[in-house]
Amino acid sequence: MSNEIGTVLRLTTFGESHGEAMGGVIDGFPARVAVDLERLQEQVSRRRPGQSAVTTQRSEQDRVEILSGIKDGMTLGTPIGFIVRNTDHRSEDYDEMAHVYRPSHADYTYEARYGIRDHRGGGRASARETVSRVVAGALAAQLLERHGVRVVAYSSQIGDVKVEEDYGRLNLNEVYNSDVRCPDGGAAHRMRVAIEQARTERDTLGGIVTCVVTGLPAGVGDPVFGKLQARLAAAMMSIPAAKGFDYGLGFGFADRRGSEVIDEFVMRDGRVRTLTNYSGGLQGGITNGEDLVMRVCFKPIATMPREVRTVDAGGNETVLTTRGRHDVCAVPRAVPVVEAMAALIVLDAMLVAGKIIIE
Amino acid sequence: MSNEIGTVLRLTTFGESHGEAMGGVIDGFPARVAVDLERLQEQVSRRRPGQSAVTTQRSEQDRVEILSGIKDGMTLGTPIGFIVRNTDHRSEDYDEMAHVYRPSHADYTYEARYGIRDHRGGGRASARETVSRVVAGALAAQLLERHGVRVVAYSSQIGDVKVEEDYGRLNLNEVYNSDVRCPDGGAAHRMRVAIEQARTERDTLGGIVTCVVTGLPAGVGDPVFGKLQARLAAAMMSIPAAKGFDYGLGFGFADRRGSEVIDEFVMRDGRVRTLTNYSGGLQGGITNGEDLVMRVCFKPIATMPREVRTVDAGGNETVLTTRGRHDVCAVPRAVPVVEAMAALIVLDAMLVAGKIIIE
Amino acid sequence: MSNEIGTVLRLTTFGESHGEAMGGVIDGFPARVAVDLERLQEQVSRRRPGQSAVTTQRSEQDRVEILSGIKDGMTLGTPIGFIVRNTDHRSEDYDEMAHVYRPSHADYTYEARYGIRDHRGGGRASARETVSRVVAGALAAQLLERHGVRVVAYSSQIGDVKVEEDYGRLNLNEVYNSDVRCPDGGAAHRMRVAIEQARTERDTLGGIVTCVVTGLPAGVGDPVFGKLQARLAAAMMSIPAAKGFDYGLGFGFADRRGSEVIDEFVMRDGRVRTLTNYSGGLQGGITNGEDLVMRVCFKPIATMPREVRTVDAGGNETVLTTRGRHDVCAVPRAVPVVEAMAALIVLDAMLVAGKIIIE
Amino acid sequence: MSNEIGTVLRLTTFGESHGEAMGGVIDGFPARVAVDLERLQEQVSRRRPGQSAVTTQRSEQDRVEILSGIKDGMTLGTPIGFIVRNTDHRSEDYDEMAHVYRPSHADYTYEARYGIRDHRGGGRASARETVSRVVAGALAAQLLERHGVRVVAYSSQIGDVKVEEDYGRLNLNEVYNSDVRCPDGGAAHRMRVAIEQARTERDTLGGIVTCVVTGLPAGVGDPVFGKLQARLAAAMMSIPAAKGFDYGLGFGFADRRGSEVIDEFVMRDGRVRTLTNYSGGLQGGITNGEDLVMRVCFKPIATMPREVRTVDAGGNETVLTTRGRHDVCAVPRAVPVVEAMAALIVLDAMLVAGKIIIE
Numbered sequence A, B, C, D: 001m002s003n004e005i006g007t008v009l010r011l012t013t014f015g016e017s018h019g020e021a022m023g024g025v026i027d028g029f030p031a032r033v034a035v036d037l038e039r040l041q042e043q044v045s046r047r048r049p050g051q052s053a054v055t056t057q058r059s060e061q062d063r064v065e066i067l068s069g070i071k072d073g074m075t076l077g078t079p080i081g082f083i084v085r086n087t088d089h090r091s092e093d094y095d096e097m098a099h100v101y102r103p104s105h106a107d108y109t110y111e112a113r114y115g116i117r118d119h120r121g122g123g124r125a126s127a128r129e130t131v132s133r134v135v136a137g138a139l140a141a142q143l144l145e146r147h148g149v150r151v152v153a154y155s156s157q158i159g160d161v162k163v164e165e166d167y168g169r170l171n172l173n174e175v176y177n178s179d180v181r182c183p184d185g186g187a188a189h190r191m192r193v194a195i196e197q198a199r200t201e202r203d204t205l206g207g208i209v210t211c212v213v214t215g216l217p218a219g220v221g222d223p224v225f226g227k228l229q230a231r232l233a234a235a236m237m238s239i240p241a242a243k244g245f246d247y248g249l250g251f252g253f254a255d256r257r258g259s260e261v262i263d264e265f266v267m268r269d270g271r272v273r274t275l276t277n278y279s280g281g282l283q284g285g286i287t288n289g290e291d292l293v294m295r296v297c298f299k300p301i302a303t304m305p306r307e308v309r310t311v312d313a314g315g316n317e318t319v320l321t322t323r324g325r326h327d328v329c330a331v332p333r334a335v336p337v338v339e340a341m342a343a344l345i346v347l348d349a350m351l352v353a354g355k356i357i358i359e
Helices: A037-047 A091-098 A107-114 A120-125 A127-146 A172-177 A185-200 A228-237 A331-352 B037-047 B091-098 B107-114 B120-125 B127-146 B172-177 B185-200 B228-237 B331-352 C037-047 C091-098 C107-114 C120-125 C127-146 C172-177 C185-200 C228-237 C331-352 D037-047 D091-098 D107-114 D120-125 D127-146 D172-177 D185-200 D228-237 D331-352
Strands: A010-014 A021-027 A064-066 A080-085 A150-158 A207-214 A218-221 A242-247 A265-268 A271-274 A286-288 A292-298 A307-311 A317-321 B010-014 B021-027 B064-066 B080-085 B150-158 B207-214 B218-221 B242-247 B265-268 B271-274 B286-288 B292-298 B307-311 B317-321 C010-014 C021-027 C064-066 C080-085 C150-158 C207-214 C218-221 C242-247 C265-268 C271-274 C286-288 C292-298 C307-311 C317-321 D010-014 D021-027 D064-066 D080-085 D150-158 D207-214 D218-221 D242-247 D265-268 D271-274 D286-288 D292-298 D307-311 D317-321
Touching: A010 A127, A010 D021, A021 A127, A021 D010, A021 D021, A037 A064, A037 A127, A037 A331, A080 A127, A080 D080, A107 A120, A107 B218, A107 B286, A120 A127, A127 A150, A127 A331, A150 A172, A150 A185, A150 A331, A207 A331, A218 A228, A218 A331, A218 B107, A228 A242, A228 A292, A228 A331, A228 B228, A228 B242, A242 B228, A265 B307, A265 B317, A286 B107, A292 A331, A307 B265, A317 B265, B010 B127, B010 C021, B021 B127, B021 C010, B021 C021, B037 B064, B037 B127, B037 B331, B080 B127, B080 C080, B107 B120, B120 B127, B127 B150, B127 B331, B150 B172, B150 B185, B150 B331, B207 B331, B218 B228, B218 B331, B228 B242, B228 B292, B228 B331, B292 B331, C010 C127, C021 C127, C037 C064, C037 C127, C037 C331, C080 C127, C107 C120, C107 D218, C107 D286, C120 C127, C127 C150, C127 C331, C150 C172, C150 C185, C150 C331, C207 C331, C218 C228, C218 C331, C218 D107, C228 C242, C228 C292, C228 C331, C228 D228, C228 D242, C242 D228, C265 D307, C265 D317, C286 D107, C292 C331, C307 D265, C317 D265, D010 D127, D021 D127, D037 D064, D037 D127, D037 D331, D080 D127, D107 D120, D120 D127, D127 D150, D127 D331, D150 D172, D150 D185, D150 D331, D207 D331, D218 D228, D218 D331, D228 D242, D228 D292, D228 D331, D292 D331
Parallel strands: none
Antiparallel strands: A010 A021, A021 A080, A064 A080, A150 A207, A207 A292, A218 A286, A242 A292, A242 B242, A265 A271, A307 A317, B010 B021, B021 B080, B064 B080, B150 B207, B207 B292, B218 B286, B242 B292, B265 B271, B307 B317, C010 C021, C021 C080, C064 C080, C150 C207, C207 C292, C218 C286, C242 C292, C242 D242, C265 C271, C307 C317, D010 D021, D021 D080, D064 D080, D150 D207, D207 D292, D218 D286, D242 D292, D265 D271, D307 D317
C-alpha cells in the first residue's frame, strides 16, 4: 500500500533506480480528457538530471512511454499505465555500497525493514523514483488547467539565500527559465553562486520550495483526517529529502497574536473573500477560494565527496568516500516534483468534492 | 473516507461538537492485549477543557464508554467501538453563528463544501472532535509501552516563549504536572504569564508542540508514499489549527551545510547507531532506531472577544463579536492530541512492519 | 479493515452479540438528504427476531440511536454514527460454549484466528451483527428511492419449497406482509409448513433469497476488480450463513448454449434495451439499464436441539446439546439484510459513477 | 480504485486488449522470496490463446517482462512492476465494432459509463486483461507452495458434461495435461466432443471451474466484511464472464436439512478436524484447516459466428455478424485465472493473519 497515493485519483508507482524501468499506474483519471503528450514529456524533462551546471551529469533520457488509458490523445477512463526506462546505469559506481551503509541515506533502514535492498543508487529510495510522480502530476496539471487551476512551485530558499519578495510580486512564468528554478533574478543569481561555492567546498545545500495553487473554487477538501493540508503534507513529506511542511503563515504563526493574523471576510465582486490570506487558502481542511500556499523544506544532499564515518553490513566501523555523480542541492530538481504532488492531491480533492465534471 | 486514518490499525471517528455524542471505531487492534481503562479515561481527561485557569470553562465530563472489542479488560481482535456523550451543550450561545461566518474558522468552507453545516460550536470542525483521537491513541500507547515504545509531547513554544533546552535535558514525566504541558519550569511560568496577558488584552496565542518517540526498533515505516514522516505529517496536519509539521532538524535544514548535519554511523553496544540525530530517527521513511522527534505548529485561536469584520450567509458584510467560552491558546490542550496521533501512526507502522507480535 | 465496506460510501461496524451495543459509522453519505427516521426504525425492526412464530423469541427492541451526521432530519455530509443497544442478554445460556466449539459455527476458527473470542452467542460472528448493516442500508435505500431506484428482496426458496414464478409476476410490495418474506402466497404457505415440520423434527432449513434492483440507469459500476457483481458478491457473501451468489441466469448459464442466452439489443422508447435479461442487468461489471437480479443461498442454521459431536478447547472430543433460542431457518430474517447490502453497494456505485447529484 | 485488488498484498492492473501492453504492479509482496521466473512464464502461457484446437488462434507470445521488485531471482519487498506487450493486434477486425454494440458484451455499458471506449477487442473489458492476474497469481502461488499451500482449479463442467467424481478422487496434477483443463479423462473427452459440436453449430458453451486450496492452516480470513469467502467471491466475480460463485456445498445447501450437513468436530492426529467438509473449509469467514473448495460459473461466450440483433451508437437497430477469432468456451482458459485469483486472495489473507513469516 505504501507505493500508492490518492483517494479516487490514485497513483501507484514502481521501479528501482538502477532496475529496468520506473513506472506507474494512474487509476481514476476522468475519461475524455484531451492530453498533450509533448507537454507531458517536457515537464518530465524538467525533473531530469544533466540539464545544467547546477545539477548532476547523469544523462537519462527519461522518455515516457504511455502503455494504456490514452488513445488518440484522449483519456479512456481506464488506468493509465506508463514506464520510463532506466538507460544510464553505471551500477559499478555503487559496488562499494553493497556492503557499506551511507550515512543519512536509507541503506541501513531498508536493510532493517526488508533484510535485503537494491544497493545500486539507492534502489527504491532514490530520487529517481520521483520521475513517476512527475508523469502523473503533469497529466493532473493539464486537467486542472482546463478548470482554471494552476500549480506553480519555485525555489524560495537555497542555503542562506532567500527570496524576500512575496510570491504575488514574482513572475511565476519565469520559474523554468531559471536553472535554479527561482523567478527572482537577483536571488537566482545568489543561489547559483552559493551552489558553486558549496561545490568547490565539496559540500551540499538545503533549501525551501514554495508552491502556490491559484484558481481554486471554495469547497475543495474534506474534514478531519482528509483535510487538504493533511493530504498535501503527506504527499510532500513523501518526497525524498523533505523534512518540513507548512502552509499559509505556517511556523510563522507560533509567535503571532490571534488579532494580527485573523483573515477577516469581505464581499468582493459578489464573492466571499478574505482581506488577508494568512490561512493559505484553507479553513478546516477545505479551500476558501483564496490562493493555496505552502512550503516544503529539503535537507542538504547527504552524499558529498568527503570522507564520512560509517559502518558496514558486518557491523564494522569504516570510512566511506563517495564517488558517483551527485547534485549539490536537491531544491531545483524538487520543484517539478512538488508541483506534481500538489497537482495530484488537488485534482483528487476536486474529484472527491465533485468540482470537476467532464461534460 | 475522510473520517478514517490508518493502514492496518484504522480509526474511524464521528460526532459533531453539539450533537449527541462523539465516538469512533478502532479496527485492526491486536487481540489479547490487556488494557487499563482507568488510565485510558485519565488520558482522555487530560484533553478535556475546564481543567485549569489556562483553559476554557466548558465542563464536559468526557466519560468514555467502550461498546465492543474489549471484554474483561482484554482486547478481542474485533473492532473497538466507543462513544463520549456531549453533555454540556448551551447551543444557544451559538445562535448568531447560524447565519454569520466566523473568520478563520471553517463555517464558510463547510458551507461551500456541503451546502449545510451544524453551526453549533463548529460542528464536526470543532476541536472537540479530537476526543475520539485521544481515546484511540491512549489504547495504542498502552500497547506501544509494552513493547518499550513511549510517546511524549510537550508545549515547546507558546507565543514568543520558547523552551531552549533540548528534550533530552527535560524531565518528560513532568509534562502533565504542568497546566501548560511544559516540563521546563521556567518556560512554563513564562508561558502562563504570556497566556494571562493575552487574555487580558482579549487576544490569543499560537505555539509549537514537540513530540518524541523513544524505544523504536529500526525498520519501522515504509518506502515512497508510506514514509513514516508522511503518515505522521498527515496525522498531525489533520489536527484542528495545525499549520506546520517538521521532524529532526526540520526547517532548520534549509540553511545548513550537508557536512554539518550528516548523521554518521558508529557501532555502540553491538548496535548500529548515529553520532548525531539531525534526521530525527528516520531515513527514507523508515526508523533507524534513534529517537523520532517532530514538531507541530498551531495557529492562535481565531475566536477572541473582539469585533471582527465578516460576512453573513446572505452575502452581507457585518461585524461579529464572539461570545461563548474559548481558550486563549490551543497548545496545552493539543499536547495529548499530538501524542495520540503519534501513537496511532507509530503502532500502525509497527503492525505493518511485523514488529509487534502478540505472543 | 475487515469491518468496513464500500468505496466512497463506507460503512464500518462494531459490536459483539452480547456486548454493550452494536453500531456503525457511515462515511461519505451525501449532505442535505432528508431522511425519515421512523421508516429507518421500521426497516430495522423487520430484521429483528421475535416477530412471529417462524423466528426466534429473543426480544431485542433494536432501537436505533443516531449519534451524529443527521440534524433536524437532514444529513450533514459528516459521518453518521449510530448504535443499537443489546438489551436481552441471557448470556448464561452460553456458558457451556465458553469451552466447547459448536460445529459449523465460527467458535473454533475465531479461536484459531485471534486466540480469544467472546463466546456469548457467537460474539462478532453472530447474525446480530447484521443489524448495523440494516441501519445503513435503510438510509441508502431512502436516497436511492428519491432517484427512482428500488431494492426488493424475498425468500425464493426455503428447504425444497421454491417460488416458481418469475419475480416480474410477483407483487413485491407484499414481501413484508408475509412472515416468511415471500410474496407468493402459495409458496409462502408451503414454506411455513416446511419450517414448522423441520422444527418438530428438531431440524433446520436453508434456502435462497432473490434480490431485484429496479430503476437503475445504465453506466453504474466499474471495470475489472470493481465490477458491480464483484462488489455485490463480496457484500452478500459477507452475510453470516451465505454460501453462494449468482446474478442473472447465474449457475443456470453452465449448460446453456450461447445462442439461447444472448441478450440482443433493441430500441424501445428511444432507449437502448435488451430483448431478454439473462445477464441480470450487468455487462462487464456495469449496469445496462435493465433490472439487476441476483440470488444468495443460505445454509441451514447449524444450531439445532440435537446432540452433535464436537471437541472442546482442551482438545477433547465431546457431545454438545444446544440450548438457547434459535431460528429454524435464517432465510426470512436474511431478506432485509440482503436488501441492505444491495442498497449500500448500489448507492456507492452510483456515487462513484457520479450518477447521484444532490441538487 | 477499480483496477486494484487486495488488502496488504495488492495488485493494480492496466492495459487495453489492443493497446501497447497489459501490465500490473504487485505491492506488498514479501521481501527475500526466491522466485522462479521460468515457472512464472509457463503459468502465464497456460492462459494464452492459440494453444490447441479447443481455444482461439490469436497467437500472442505473452512474454512477461519484470521491471522492478525482483533482483537476481529474489524479491526486494518493493513493488513488482511488470508488462506483457500486445503483439498481434489485427485491430482492423474490429472496425465494425467502433459503431455497433455487441450484445451481451460491455460495449454499450462502457459507453454509458465513460462516454468513450477502446472498441478494439473489448479494450479493458477483454479477457486479455486477465493475463496480468495470472502473472501476479503465479508469483503468489510460488510463495504459498513454500508454505505448503497449493491452489488447483479444473473444468468441472462444460456445457452439459459434468465431472461426477469428487475432487478427492481426481489426480489434480493432470489438469494442465488436458487441453480442456479437466483431470477426469472420460469427462475431458466428452467436453472436447461437446466443444467441437458447438463449434460446428456455430454456438458456444458455458461451464463451471472448481478450485481447491489444500494445506491451509486454521485461522486465515477475517470476520464480517473481510470474510475469506467474500474476498474470494469478489475476486472470482471480477473475472470476465463469471456469473456465479459458491463454496463448500454452495447452492446445494438450499434444500438440505441442517442435521445432514453439519460438519461435526473430531480430534485426528492431535488436530481439530471435521468429519465432513460441507462448509468448504471456512466458518465465519475464517479457515478451519480443511480444504477450501469453491466453484465459479462462466456463461457461454457471447461472440459467435451468427447474426444477432443489436443497435448502433446512433440509436439505430441493426444486425451484427461477428468476425474475428473467438473461443467456443471460456472455461479451459479461465482455469489458470481462477487459480491466480485464489492464490492472490489466499496469500493476502495469510499475510493479514500473520501466517506467513519470511524467516
